[in-house]
Amino acid sequence: MNIAAVAVVVPAHNEAEHIVACVRSIRVAADHVGPLPVHTVVVADACTDITAALAAREGAHTVSIDRRNVGAARAVGVLHALALLGSTSGIWLAMTDADSTVPAHWLTRQIAWARRGHDAVLGTIRLAPASQGACRYARSEHDAAYYRTRPAAEDNTAWEHPHVHGANMGVSATAYHHVGGFAPLTTSEDHDLVARLTQAGHRIARTDDHPVHTAGRPRPGRPGRSSPLPVPTSENVRAYRAPGPGRRAVSGPHPCDRGVTTSAGSGSCRSRGFRCDGHRAQRRATSAREPSEQGLRPPATPGQRHQGRAAGPSGTPPWSTSSARRAAVRHQR
Structure with a gap:
């Protein structure tokens, strides 16, 4: 041409x-x-x-x-x-x-x-x-x-x-x-x-x-550009709520990165020193997952923790609280 x-x-x-x-x-x-x-x-x-x-x-x-x-x-x-x-x-x-x-x-x-x-x-x-x-x-x-x-x-x-x-x-x-x-x-x-x-x-x-x-700014319906970042909607903001025990939260751009207003204002919640609803939901969803999904071993029961380990001072079991162990040591003195 x-x-x-x-x-x-x-x-x-x-x-x-x-x-x-x-x-x-x-x-x-x-x-x-x-x-x-x-x-x-x-x-x-x-x-x-x-x-x-x-x-x-x-x-x-x-x-x-x-x-x-x-x-x-x-x-x-x-x-x-x-x-x-x-x-x-x-x-x-x-x-x-x-x-x-x-x-x-x-x-x-x-x-x-x-x-x-x-x-x-x-x-x-x-x-x-x-x-x-x-x-x-x-x-x-x-x-x-x-x-x-x-x-x-x-x-x-x-x-x-x-x-x-x-x-x-x-x-x-x-x-x-x-x-x-x-x-x-x-x-x-x-x-x-x-x-x-x-x-x-x-x-x-x-x-x-x-x-x-x-600029990576989502603007729904904005006549001046087509945004490269997803636009926040009620649907994808709800996706960050924990879907139920033992299940992962839906991944995707975090709502606070896209100008979603929280109870304390708009903008990045981490930069303002608090967690928005999306961050809290992600944290809850992660903690609700099975330990194996998080790459962790399941927590041991008290009996499993005690098995094969020596008892603490004055027969205090090893799963006792730190304060109880300290009290037992003071009693022996």
Whole structure:
């Protein structure tokens, strides 16, 4: 494919805290593909802060809508970008999220794949560092599942990962229009587009060579991004309650890592010096499991503990309390 121009589309909802870093990282990536023209379009969806003003100050084209729908926001951004460029021929559409930062070679690698005949490129993400003192349970669970299919470093094999992220994807405008573009979905609009591209027979590259750093913040129904972490719901919070004696609690990201409010407030319960309902339930469930499940030997009965052991002072049995043994010693003196 001969690339004539690139359009970067960024949906955003109240991202004043992150949009400047996002647009600046895109500008750096655009410098690496010059003199190819790159247009960045930020779609401010139902924003009540200064996201749009900050994006415009950094040189991005901005569009304001009031849909609260990430699929609709991406579609509007693509339409605006193509209207600016006046054509779909030779146009490459790159997608990211407003709370993400792209690497300097982000567009260079996507364009290289496109020139080799691919119609879409799916990249990977890296979670931004967690806030200081936050529980690391969700991050470790995410990483264990995310990298499960990645080959070992010594294999020297490219990782054709199974992931789809709206924060790191690119598609030719021709292929995009062929499958109908983004559907107005509040979540999984990226998966839906890729499924239709696959069904239509378009060539899709999956690569880990230009990962995007993104915030690991679950936001249900948030129009600005597709979260890499699970969203807390009443169902998965209840999963942490002990399911019964001798049974394991259901594993998964801990509720306090995902902004679930406890009786003492929101945030990480460990960083605030107390255990939330989820942590207490996990502890109860673990203690309710059989000793063999915990990797421990069953506790011995008093008779088993006494068997083969000498009696204590003055015939005090070895399972007596420490205070009783001390009293017996004092009596002998």
